[in-house]
Amino acid sequence: DAGVIQSPRHEVTEMGQEVTLRCKPISGHDYLFWYRQTMMRGLELLIYFNNNVPIDDSGMPEDRFSAKMPNASFSTLKIQPSEPRDSAVYFCASRFSQWSSGTVRGEQYFGPGTRLTVT
Amino acid sequence: EDQVTQSPEALRLQEGESSSLNCSYTVSGLRGLFWYRQDPGKGPEFLFTLYSAGEEKEKERLKATLTKKESFLHITAPKPEDSATYLCAVRHSYNTDKLIFGTGTRLQVFP
Numbered sequence: 001d002a003g004v005i006q007s008p009r010h011e012v013t014e015m016g017q018e019v020t021l022r023c024k025p026i027s028g029h030d031y032l033f034w035y036r037q038t039m040m041r042g043l044e045l046l047i048y049f050n051n052n053v054p055i056d057d058s059g060m061p062e063d064r065f066s067a068k069m070p071n072a073s074f075s076t077l078k079i080q081p082s083e084p085r086d087s088a089v090y091f092c093a094s095r096f097s098q099w100s101s102g103t104v105r106g107e108q109y110f111g112p113g114t115r116l117t118v119t
Numbered sequence: 120e121d122q123v124t125q126s127p128e129a130l131r132l133q134e135g136e137s138s139s140l141n142c143s144y145t146v147s148g149l150r151g152l153f154w155y156r157q158d159p160g161k162g163p164e165f166l167f168t169l170y171s172a173g174e175e176k177e178k179e180r181l182k183a184t185l186t187k188k189e190s191f192l193h194i195t196a197p198k199p200e201d202s203a204t205y206l207c208a209v210r211h212s213y214n215t216d217k218l219i220f221g222t223g224t225r226l227q228v229f230p
Contacts, residue, residue, distance in 0.1 A: 004162075031216065043163075043206070043220040055216065091162050103150050103170070104215045110155075110162035 002026075004111035006092050012117045018080040021114045024073055025094030033108060034067055034077050035091040043091070049075065082118045089113045121146045121212050125205075125221035132197055132228050140192040140224045142207030150210040152190050153218065154183050157204045166205075197228045 005024040013019055025032045033048040047057040052069045060067070064083070069075040079086055093108040122145045132138055144152065151170055155163035167176045169185040176183050180201060182193045192205055204223040211217035 042222045045217055048216060050216070056214065093162075104210075105151070105168075107153060107165045107168055108218065109165060112162050113160075115160075 004092055004094055004109055006090075006111040006114050008114060009112060010115045010117075012119065013082055014119055015083055016081045017118075018078065019082045019086075019116060019118075021077040021090050021092075021116070023075045023077070023092030023111060025075070025092070026096075026109055027073070029094035029096045029109075030072075031095040031097060031106075031108075032069060032075050033093040033095070034075070035093065035110075037089045037091060037113070046077070079116075082116075084118045087116055087118050089115050121209065121219045123207055123209055123219050123221035125207050125224050127224060128222070129225045130227070132194075132226065134198055134228055134230050135196050137193070137195045137197070139194070140205055140226070142190045142192070142221055143188060144190070144207075144209045146209050146219075147212035149187075150215050152185060153208045154190070154192055155206040155208065157206055157223070163206055194226070197226075199228050199230050202226055202228045 007022045030051050034046040035043050037043045046059045047067045048055055049069045065079055067077045091110050091113045093110045095106045095108045098105040124143045126141045151168055153168050154166040156166055157163045167183040172185055172187045174185050180195050184191045204225045206220055206223045208218040208220040
C-alpha cells in the first residue's frame with residue numbers, strides 16, 4: 001500500500017496568495033482528517049470527512065481556510081488569502097473504521113505532510 | 120476537558136540505557152489510547168493502540184502499557200535509530216472520531 005500521499009511536500013508563497021494542499025488517502029479508508037502542526041500548538045485537528053462528507057470543521061481557524069473532498073480518493077485544503085501565521089506543517093490522515101463492543105476502532109495513518117511557508 | 124500530558128519533554132539516553140516515557144490523560148471513559156512515532160520532517164507513524172487498563176503491547180524494543188490514568192512507553196536497550204519524538208493521543212470523550220494529542224517526548228539516543 002502506498003500510504004497517504006500529500007502534495008506538494010514544500011510550499012513557499014507570499015502573503016495574500018492562494019495555497020492549495022492536496023491529499024490522497026489510503027484506498028478503502030472512509031475517514032479523512034486534516035491537521036496542522038506547529039511548535040507552539042502541536043498537532044491540531046482542522047476538519048475531517050466521513051465518506052467524503054465534512055463532519056466537523058470546528059478546528060478551521062478562519063474563513064480563509066476551506067476544505068473539500070470531491071471523491072473518496074482526493075481532498076484539498078485551501079487557504080485564501082494566505083498569511084505568515086499560516087506557516088506550519090499540514091498533515092492529512094486517513095482511517096478505516098471498525099466497530100467492536102460498541103466502540104469505534106481503527107487507527108489514523110498520516111501522510112508525510114506539506115511544509116508551508118508564507119512570507 | 121479532555122487532556123493529554125506527556126513527560127518528560129525531552130530525554131537523552133545512552134545506547135542500551137532503558138527508560139520509560141509517560142502519558143497522563145483525562146477523558147470521560149477511555150475509548151482508545153494511541154502511541155505514534157514522529158521522525159523529523161515526516162508524519163506521525165502509528166505504533167500501538169491500547170483500550171483497557173492492564174493491556175500491554177510490544178514491538179521490538181518498545182512496550183506500551185496502560186492504567187486508568189496513564190500509559191507508559193518502555194524502551195528497552197534503545198539504539199540510536201530509536202531517536203524520534205513519541206506522541207500519545209486519546210479519543211475525545213464525546214466525539215470518538217477526534218484524537219487529542221499530547222505535545223510529545225523528544226528522545227535522543229547516543230551511541
